[in-house]
Amino acid sequence: YPFAKPSLARKIILGYSIVVGLAMASGGYAIYNFSVLNNITRTVLQRDLVLAQSRSDILEHLIAEARNEAKYFILKDPDYLSLFRERGEAFDRTVKRMAGMAAGTDERGALERTASLHAAYAEDVFGRAARMSEGKPVSMDEVPPPVFEDLYGLITSMISDGRRSLDAAVTLSNAQADKARQATILAVVLAGLASSSIALVIVRSIHGRVRKLDEGTRQIASGNFAYALDDPSPDELGSLARSFNQMAEKAQQQLRDHDRSHGSAQGAASVTALLVLLALSREPPDSAKLARR
Numbered sequence: 001y002p003f004a005k006p007s008l009a010r011k012i013i014l015g016y017s018i019v020v021g022l023a024m025a026s027g028g029y030a031i032y033n034f035s036v037l038n039n040i041t042r043t044v045l046q047r048d049l050v051l052a053q054s055r056s057d058i059l060e061h062l063i064a065e066a067r068n069e070a071k072y073f074i075l076k077d078p079d080y081l082s083l084f085r086e087r088g089e090a091f092d093r094t095v096k097r098m099a100g101m102a103a104g105t106d107e108r109g110a111l112e113r114t115a116s117l118h119a120a121y122a123e124d125v126f127g128r129a130a131r132m133s134e135g136k137p138v139s140m141d142e143v144p145p146p147v148f149e150d151l152y153g154l155i156t157s158m159i160s161d162g163r164r165s166l167d168a169a170v171t172l173s174n175a176q177a178d179k180a181r182q183a184t185i186l187a188v189v190l191a192g193l194a195s196s197s198i199a200l201v202i203v204r205s206i207h208g209r210v211r212k213l214d215e216g217t218r219q220i221a222s223g224n225f226a227y228a229l230d231d232p233s234p235d236e237l238g239s240l241a242r243s244f245n246q247m248a249e250k251a252q253q254q255l256r257d258h259d260r261s262h263g264s265a266q267g268a269a270s271v272t273a274l275l276v277l278l279a280l281s282r283e284p285p286d287s288a289k290l291a292r293r
Contacts, residue, residue, distance in 0.1 A: 015198040022194045026187030033180035040173045047101055048166045054098045055159045058114070061091040062152060066144045069125050073138060081129055088122050110158050117151040209237045216244055225252035 065087045072080035092115065099111045124145045132138045212229055219227035225248050231241035 012202060015202055019191065019195040019198055023187070023191040026183075026190045030180065030183040030187045033176065033183045037173065037176040037180050040169065040176055044166070044169045044173060048162075048169050051098060051101060051107070052159075052162050052166055054094050054101075055155065055162050058091055058094050058098075059152075059155045059159065061087045061094065062118075062148075062155060065091065065121075065125075066148060069144060072129065073132065073140065076132070084125065088118070091118055107158065107161075110154065114151065114154055114158070117147055117154065121145065121147045121151055206237065209233075209241070213237070213240065213244065216241075216248075220248055220251070225249075225255060 065084050068080045068084040068087065071077065072084060095111055095115050095118070099108060099115075102108045102111060121144075124147060128138050209231055212231065216227055216229050227248060228245045229241040231238045233241075
């Protein structure tokens with residue numbers, strides 16, 4: 001395993017990798033939140049706002065149809081019936097477009113009912129117009145028909161629900177924007193704290209051990225060869241400390257050997273000097289006695 005006996009370089013690389021990993025994780029979380037915010041904003045702009053405008057458009061078309069219906073049956077002018085038909089076609093196109101945009105939502109069912117009620121309303125108007133063209137009497141009490149009230153109530157209810165849905169989407173978008181901003185700040189803070197903490201741990205570890213090595217060299221320089229460094233770490237500084245201890249031990253052993261040999265030489269010299277002194281201290285021979293012999 002590459003970090004079973006980590007060197008200084010591997011420790012620094014490991015610390016850097018941790019910092020990079022934390023930064024990437026925090027950055028990924030921030031990017032995720034911005035992605036969610038982007039999706040919400042896109043939905044609001046491309047669907048919710050368009051649907052809100054379309055609801056207002058179909059209500060406008062319906063009111064215009066009712067106005068042209070009343071004018072036709074009062075004035076008996078076929079141009080108003082043509083305008084009624086044009087507004088009805090615009091109504092149907094808008095509802096169809098809305099149904100495509102609201103696929104998979106609860107509003108799809110309301111739009112289908114809207115289309116059904118509008119078809120019934122148009123059928124009633126054209127049926128009464130046909131009776132009137134045949135000279136049959138048409139009561140103004142039937143203008144607009146009861147189905148119009150149901151259709152009008154359904155559309156106004158859709159507009160109210162759409163406004164609440166749009167407000168909720170805007171609120172969610174604002175909340176997600178705050179969350180994304182907080183995630184970005186958190187990513188920056190975490191990356192800064194992690195990098196500072198890891199750098200501090202590595203620097204303090206190296207600095208303290210280098211100071212011990214410096215103290216060891218001072219002790220050796222002062223003649224204290226018995227000084228030993230305690231650094232069991234398997235990295236380069238630990239290896240240097242062990243080499244330092246071996247050097248100090250060898251130097252101490254050489255010093256003991258030197259002292260022992262120097263002591264032996266001094267002892268031999270002392271014996272020689274003593275013999276010389278003894279020889280010189282002996283009484284010299286008498287010359288007269290030697291002559292008689």
